[in-house]
Amino acid sequence: MANTAVADPNSGVTRAQLAQRHGLRIAGERPPLAEYTRKLWAYRHFMTAYSRAKVASSFSNTQLGQLWQVLTPLTNAAVYYLIFGVIISQNRNVPNFIAYLCTGVFIFTFTQSAALQGTSAITGNLGLIRALQFPRAALPITVTLVQFQQLLMSMVVLAGIVLFTGEPITFRWLLIAPALVLQSIFNVGLTMIMARIGSKVTDLKQVMPFVLRTWLYGSGVLYSVKLFEDRLPGWAATALESNPILVYIELARYALLDSAYPEHIASSPLRLWTLAVTWAVAFGLGGFVYFWRGEEEYGRG
Amino acid sequence: MADQTQPAGNAAVADAGRVPTVVVDDVHVIYKIHKGATGGTSPVAALKRIVSRTNAPNIREVHAVKGVSFTAYQGEAIGLIGSNGSGKSTLLRAVAGLLPPARGAVYTLGQPSLLGVNAALLNDLSGERNVVLGCLAMGMSPEEVKRLAPEIIEFSGINERGDFASLPMRTYSSGMGARLRFAISSAKKHDVLLIDEALATGDRKFRARSEQRVRELRDSAGTVFLVSHSISSIRDTCERTIWLESGVLRMDGPTDEVCDAYEGQK
Known part of the structure; x- marks a missing residue:
């Protein structure tokens, strides 16, 4: 076959040399990290527009539409009130258990949905990926932006519940803002990690519910965190108390619930903030680098 | 092959002032197909596969493009023809950087955009x-x-x-x-635009307009690749045509010659 070895019969250069001479690059090559970050920043308008569009379309098939953004967390809280406040009617020694529980549930849901929807951040957008070239990291970031908007809604509901159950407004309430920002950074990193793994391992989606259920029980959402210290050996309790979701839940409870601090927060505020920053930086940076290293693989296969 | 000499000579002469935008150098593409679930899809089996990093047992490899080489230049519109399953779409996806070549390399100027029907x-x-x-x-x-x-x-x-x-x-x-x-x-404006059967779905009026648009893109120094089963639309828009058959480059040259040979063969 003539077409395999021959390059440019006239000048005697190979095709690779010809490509190099004219500055052609290998198709689908991954740009260096700094250039990639710059490109990503240039796509900020795309990310905000895409997340707004996703929020707008997420309830487009329902009659009540956007109202569900508030109704979903409210219904959630109502169910927990019914089970733990009326039926079981035990507060597990936590004063204001309903508010304690709802804070845990809402904060946990934020990271849970990051992990769940992260797995489909790439696989759910294959059409877009295969048609257009843009930094793929824009997709997991968009997922987090959508969830952040939903989180803000549930925070409004939570504030209502907390006040309604008789908690005072203190200056500590201001701390909820940095706590949520740190959790969001952690979530972006987690979403990127899940997106890369999920793009390769299509079975991950089937396994995630089990992992998340375990994580739920290990995060002190449904009971007092102090329970770990009472029931588990010291090293296990310490390990569980360093678990990122538990750290962010404790921070939110520390900020919003005057009745829970200090009796029902296992760690000191200093330890909580240190851990929260550490987890955010480690996952934010680590997740981004991990995702970037897989850039040329997305959309293939 | 006699077909090969003529286009190769063509390209070399034309190279004298023209800038190549896509260089495809002896590319082989092998991809994996999932044959669908054949059991073993329980969570336990899934976990096991993740841990042991093995592929599901129901994957088959397909050697879709076998050693194709060509060079495309600025301002060219190139048609890709061939029967179903001849590797046209696979080749386009390799040019777009979406399928890694198993051997050989694809070099492109800028980032090619792939426009397919299911995008x-x-x-x-x-x-x-x-x-x-x-x-x-x-x-x-x-x-x-x-x-x-x-x-x-x-x-x-x-x-x-x-x-x-x-x-x-x-x-x-x-x-x-x-x-x-x-x-x-x-x-x-794309440096390289890859169009995969996307024009076939429109009505006649739209097809005429889009063919006009392809010509404009080509004139603004872009390179356009067009995969189509409609030989007439290739004759209308492209001056160069590549004929693929079972993953092998069968002929590469001026559209009229290649299309005549293709239709003559049928």
Whole structure:
């Protein structure tokens, strides 16, 4: 076959040399990290527009539409009130258990949905990926932006519940803002990690519910965190108390619930903030680098 | 092969002042197909596969492109023809950087954009919003998008039968969807645009308009690849044609010669 070895019969250069001479690059090559970050920043308008569009379309098939953004967390809280406040009617020694529980549930849901929807951040957008070239990291970031908007809604509901159950407004309430920002950074990193793994391992989606259920029980959402210290050996309790979701839940409870601090927060505020920053930086940076290293693989296969 | 000498000579002569945009160097593409679930899909089995890093047992390898080489230059429109399953679409995806070649290499100038029939945007969103998002995703600035959006909707012709631009894309007919997608993708100047059967879905009027658009893109120093089963639309838009058969480059040369040979063979 003539077409395999021959390059440019006239000048005697190979095709690779010809490509190099004219500055052609290998198709689908991954740009260096700094250039990639710059490109990503240039796509900020795309990310905000895409997340707004996703929020707008997420309830487009329902009659009540956007109202569900508030109704979903409210219904959630109502169910927990019914089970733990009326039926079981035990507060597990936590004063204001309903508010304690709802804070845990809402904060946990934020990271849970990051992990769940992260797995489909790439696989759910294959059409877009295969048609257009843009930094793929824009997709997991968009997922987090959508969830952040939903989180803000549930925070409004939570504030209502907390006040309604008789908690005072203190200056500590201001701390909820940095706590949520740190959790969001952690979530972006987690979403990127899940997106890369999920793009390769299509079975991950089937396994995630089990992992998340375990994580739920290990995060002190449904009971007092102090329970770990009472029931588990010291090293296990310490390990569980360093678990990122538990750290962010404790921070939110520390900020919003005057009745829970200090009796029902296992760690000191200093330890909580240190851990929260550490987890955010480690996952934010680590997740981004991990995702970037897989850039040329997305959309293939 | 006798077919080979003529186009190779052609390319070498033309190379004298022209800039290559796509260099395909002895490319082989082998990809994996999932044959679908054949059991072993329980969570336990899934976990086991993740831990042991093995592939599911139901994967088969297909050698779709076997040692294809060619060079495309600025301002060329190149048609790709061949029977079904001859590797045309696979080759385009390799040029777009979406399928890694198993051997050989593809070099491109800038980032090629692939426009296929199933390049779905967001079906739950209105056509207008899809236009905005698509343009932003191609790297346009918000001001540019604002300026171009009406033109894009106008070009796609989706508003010819009432106000469809404000309806969700899932309510569009397949032809309308394809027209809108083509209108969005072709709104930007691409160094290399790969079109995979996307023009086939439109009606005659739209086809004429899109062929005009392809010519404009080509004239603005881009390179356009067109995969189509419609030989007439290739004759209308492309001056060079590559004929693939079972993953092997069968012929590469002026459209009329290659198309005549292709039709003569049938």
